[in-house]
Amino acid sequence: MLTSEVKKLLVQIVGQENYKDSNEMRLVYSYDATPTFQSLPDAVISPRNKEEIQKILQLCNEQQIPIVPRGSGTNLCAGTCPTQGGIVLLFTHMDKILEIDEENLTATVQPGVITLDLINAVEERGLFYPPDPSSMKISTIGGNINENSGGLRGLKYGVTRDYVLGLEAVLPNGNIIRTGGKLAKDVAGYDLTRLFVGSEGTLGVVTEVLLKLVPMPETKSTMLVLYEDIDAAARSVSKIISNRIIPTTLEFLDKPTLEVVEDFAKIGLPTHANAVLLIEQDGPPEIVSRDMEKIAMVCREEQALSVEMAATEEEADALRTARRSALSALARMKPTTILEDATVPRSKISEMVRAINEIAAKYDLNICTFGHAGDGNLHPTCLTDARNEEEMERVEHAFAEIFDKAIALGGTITGEHGVGEMKSPYLEWKLGKEGVEAMKAIKQAFDPNNIMNPGKMFAKDSRKRVLV
Amino acid sequence: MLTSEVKKLLVQIVGQENYKDSNEMRLVYSYDATPTFQSLPDAVISPRNKEEIQKILQLCNEQQIPIVPRGSGTNLCAGTCPTQGGIVLLFTHMDKILEIDEENLTATVQPGVITLDLINAVEERGLFYPPDPSSMKISTIGGNINENSGGLRGLKYGVTRDYVLGLEAVLPNGNIIRTGGKLAKDVAGYDLTRLFVGSEGTLGVVTEVLLKLVPMPETKSTMLVLYEDIDAAARSVSKIISNRIIPTTLEFLDKPTLEVVEDFAKIGLPTHANAVLLIEQDGPPEIVSRDMEKIAMVCREEQALSVEMAATEEEADALRTARRSALSALARMKPTTILEDATVPRSKISEMVRAINEIAAKYDLNICTFGHAGDGNLHPTCLTDARNEEEMERVEHAFAEIFDKAIALGGTITGEHGVGEMKSPYLEWKLGKEGVEAMKAIKQAFDPNNIMNPGKMFAKDSRKRVLV
Numbered sequence: 046m047l048t049s050e051v052k053k054l055l056v057q058i059v060g061q062e063n064y065k066d067s068n069e070m071r072l073v074y075s076y077d078a079t080p081t082f083q084s085l086p087d088a089v090i091s092p093r094n095k096e097e098i099q100k101i102l103q104l105c106n107e108q109q110i111p112i113v114p115r116g117s118g119t120n121l122c123a124g125t126c127p128t129q130g131g132i133v134l135l136f137t138h139m140d141k142i143l144e145i146d147e148e149n150l151t152a153t154v155q156p157g158v159i160t161l162d163l164i165n166a167v168e169e170r171g172l173f174y175p176p177d178p179s180s181m182k183i184s185t186i187g188g189n190i191n192e193n194s195g196g197l198r199g200l201k202y203g204v205t206r207d208y209v210l211g212l213e214a215v216l217p218n219g220n221i222i223r224t225g226g227k228l229a230k231d232v233a234g235y236d237l238t239r240l241f242v243g244s245e246g247t248l249g250v251v252t253e254v255l256l257k258l259v260p261m262p263e264t265k266s267t268m269l270v271l272y273e274d275i276d277a278a279a280r281s282v283s284k285i286i287s288n289r290i291i292p293t294t295l296e297f298l299d300k301p302t303l304e305v306v307e308d309f310a311k312i313g314l315p316t317h318a319n320a321v322l323l324i325e326q327d328g329p330p331e332i333v334s335r336d337m338e339k340i341a342m343v344c345r346e347e348q349a350l351s352v353e354m355a356a357t358e359e360e361a362d363a364l365r366t367a368r369r370s371a372l373s374a375l376a377r378m379k380p381t382t383i384l385e386d387a388t389v390p391r392s393k394i395s396e397m398v399r400a401i402n403e404i405a406a407k408y409d410l411n412i413c414t415f416g417h418a419g420d421g422n423l424h425p426t427c428l429t430d431a432r433n434e435e436e437m438e439r440v441e442h443a444f445a446e447i448f449d450k451a452i453a454l455g456g457t458i459t460g461e462h463g464v465g466e467m468k469s470p471y472l473e474w475k476l477g478k479e480g481v482e483a484m485k486a487i488k489q490a491f492d493p494n495n496i497m498n499p500g501k502m503f504a505k506d507s508r509k510r511v512l513v
Numbered sequence: 514m515l516t517s518e519v520k521k522l523l524v525q526i527v528g529q530e531n532y533k534d535s536n537e538m539r540l541v542y543s544y545d546a547t548p549t550f551q552s553l554p555d556a557v558i559s560p561r562n563k564e565e566i567q568k569i570l571q572l573c574n575e576q577q578i579p580i581v582p583r584g585s586g587t588n589l590c591a592g593t594c595p596t597q598g599g600i601v602l603l604f605t606h607m608d609k610i611l612e613i614d615e616e617n618l619t620a621t622v623q624p625g626v627i628t629l630d631l632i633n634a635v636e637e638r639g640l641f642y643p644p645d646p647s648s649m650k651i652s653t654i655g656g657n658i659n660e661n662s663g664g665l666r667g668l669k670y671g672v673t674r675d676y677v678l679g680l681e682a683v684l685p686n687g688n689i690i691r692t693g694g695k696l697a698k699d700v701a702g703y704d705l706t707r708l709f710v711g712s713e714g715t716l717g718v719v720t721e722v723l724l725k726l727v728p729m730p731e732t733k734s735t736m737l738v739l740y741e742d743i744d745a746a747a748r749s750v751s752k753i754i755s756n757r758i759i760p761t762t763l764e765f766l767d768k769p770t771l772e773v774v775e776d777f778a779k780i781g782l783p784t785h786a787n788a789v790l791l792i793e794q795d796g797p798p799e800i801v802s803r804d805m806e807k808i809a810m811v812c813r814e815e816q817a818l819s820v821e822m823a824a825t826e827e828e829a830d831a832l833r834t835a836r837r838s839a840l841s842a843l844a845r846m847k848p849t850t851i852l853e854d855a856t857v858p859r860s861k862i863s864e865m866v867r868a869i870n871e872i873a874a875k876y877d878l879n880i881c882t883f884g885h886a887g888d889g890n891l892h893p894t895c896l897t898d899a900r901n902e903e904e905m906e907r908v909e910h911a912f913a914e915i916f917d918k919a920i921a922l923g924g925t926i927t928g929e930h931g932v933g934e935m936k937s938p939y940l941e942w943k944l945g946k947e948g949v950e951a952m953k954a955i956k957q958a959f960d961p962n963n964i965m966n967p968g969k970m971f972a973k974d975s976r977k978r979v980l981v
Contacts, residue, residue, distance in 0.1 A: 146860075147755050148751050148754070148755050148859070148860040149858045149859055149860050150754065150755075171757060172757075192700065193700045193704075195698050199697060199698060200697060203697075204697075204698055206704070206707075207675070216947070216951060220947035220950065220951070221947060222944070222945070222947050222948045222951055223944075223945070223948065224944075224948070226858065226923050226924065226925060227858035227860075227923055228856055228857075228858060228888075228889060228923075228924060228925055228928065229667060229668065229671075229672075229859075229887075229888040229889065229890070229928075230663050230667060230672055230856055230885070230888050230889075230890045230928035230929050231856065231925045231927075231928060232660065232661045232711050232925075232927050232928065232929055232930070232931050232932070233925045233926050233927050233932060233936075233940060233943045233944065234932060234940055234943075234944060234948070234949070234952045234970060235708060235711070235712055235952045235955055235970075236661075236674070236704075236707045236708060236710065236711055237948070237951060237952065239674075239704045239707040239708070240703060240704060240707070240708055240955075242704065243700050243703070243704055244703055259759070260757035260758070260759065261757070283616050286616070286618065287615055287616050287618075289639060289640075289728035289729070290728070291727070291728065329797075329799075329800050329803075331797075331799050331800075332797050332799075332800060335797075388696055388698055388699065389696075390617045390694065390695035390696060391616070391617055391697075392614075392616040392617050392695075417698070419697075420696075420697040420698050421696060421697065421698075422697070422698045455694050455695055455696075456694065456696060457694060457696055457699045457700075457701045458701050459699075459700050459701050460696065460697075460698035460699060460700065461698050461700055462700070463700050464700070464701060464702060468701075472701060472702055475701045475702075476690070476691075476692075476701065476702060477690070477691070479684070479688035479689060479690050480690045480691070480692070480702070480705070481702070482688065483684065483688070483690055483705060483959070484702045484703045484705065486958035486959065487703055487708075487955060487958055489958065490954035490955055490957065490958040491951070491954065502702060502703075
């Protein structure tokens, strides 16, 4: 609970209309897109500029009040759930695209800008901002930065991190730092820019972002490939890339996901196949068609049931939208949907998909798998019911085994969703005690009072490895 | 000076043959490629594996002995000059390419691998490692990582940082951490990988590196464009990119550099022009020729004196080699060559080149300018004589003004050479007190006894801004 004195000071900083602590508002911001995590904040505030944020952080640091910076709360790791109470900080007033610089190919934006709004704004100028998380219609750039969001175009274009040239951030001690610049090269000191990207709001509050843009690809082409055999689909993925072709997108959906997505999107997806690859390539027209031909050949060599090009951009867009709606579609099936993010080297996808299916069978669970196959970034998704304690225990055991397997294959516990509170017990599995210790030293250096999004990334205790 | 007890322990760790403290060896490792910096180390040691490095760091941490990890010492920021004595650590025994993984497009290497050896090894498999610092014939991957080296292909392909997927490092406390993996996406905790890239050996010793490879471009084409007017050359650079073409390489040389390089390389470079752009594009043949045509058109619109394509790969290679030899060529002219690294947004290149020439005139100095124009990364190079104290003072004032101007234009004090000891007094100009404080907090967290490359990056006192 905030004291009346603190409340008064916060209202002074942001104005009465930007300070909310009604039960309704606290309830609305008590959770994010992550199932089974909920906790009431003490207040929800919407500062108007970095100076207000600076004052808020100074006050919170002095009073040791937790602060949770939050974009649209679409993350899936409980990264913005205020699990230790305190203040949820919104960027509703800081949502402007400040500049699109066509000469230096950069955009300067405030953290509250919606990802798709930025993408559309730069595309109008013939420019391209590639990171496209599935939540891009509502996610914010600030949220994308905090989580280092990926997306469907990550295989060819990389993730959010690869497009952040610089940023402005307020640190817990109230210092404002500016990193980077409109510069392709800058080695003046440690890479604070990339340290902040993916730091999940645990080191400070990002107040301005300088993004790199690239020229808009001339054309784009989309292909749907069906397989009888999941392994053959996975082998195709590896084979396309070892044939020196890097498609923009190389998505995998298994049969259960396909059925649910078709039921939701009703675009005539072929639900008789056991696995589907959605493949896109962009670039100059002659190269796109050449690449797509080679890809089709590889897929046919791997006994694809069918290889079909989208005939129109509408058809291609319907396929992409269907893929992006996988989580929403799956979420309709059962009260609780737990979407995970285990990631492996792409040469291990086939092995990982097989392991997920075996683990699902072992624990008698309904797990669908889809994801960014080209990145080795799979989203095994469990349809369950949080009220069923016995089943939830099996779910937890199953995901622990999935993480364990991913790490054993040279992978990681999270490819693009972040650690947050949800995966914090598993961080040590990936990094070892020494790695976690090094990260905690950074956290301690920036935020000694642990006010920035406390409880995230670092667990109180690490989870013991399940014996498999 | 090391005590005889410490010496005994070090010899026990690495073996007698890998511990050297003769005057000759100490002299050889008392300097790097940076003029005017020299200081004797107490010993030079060559560990054989990470376990030995772990023991060395534990010992040095306990005894508070400085350690300077050193590749080939080609850096230009006094980054590997042992200015506080202690131990120079070499990677002569850790110079293996451990794996080239064609399915996941990665290379795993030890830090002592020579950059060009790696480039050649992966090209034999039809793969491509783009970072190509001018020193690549002798520089090591470990050195490239510590300095986040750039190169001629940075415009299109980025710098070393963009190709490091993971690494193994020994921390000053003896902990060994492993970051990243063969993964396009990995958000398990803070980005320690990129924190280490460019950290100049101040946070720990990198002992293994996992690098990203890309498919080898099919073809490459090279063009030389001459200008009467330097401004027109600079304008061409901006205009090419705002025409949505990103060439692989877009190099600028001014007339004085051109004359010296031609005198050195004797390949018939046209020394009558006031500025030259060396432009390369790679990719599929049809795209390369289309891009080169558009580039030629832009250059002609900007009143280029001539636009000439290299007729053969030998001719193109001669041009590239000539450009890479700029430093060597200039270094023959005068006893001391100070090559700087001021970097600006590419839209400001013309203004920056003009400012450099004005500053050179003001201080009556011989400054040539060349560099990676597409990146805004210029190398103003002063031909001088360190024994002439009065002139050296003018040199220092001139470079301070150049840094000041670069920052005023939204640039940085170093694009690809690093801060080291040489530019440490200027770091605060770029980052502000708050930025330097944040970086020092990281250094303190990792290396509380300041054993790792002490005196680098952070100056005892920051330099006062010269009033301009």
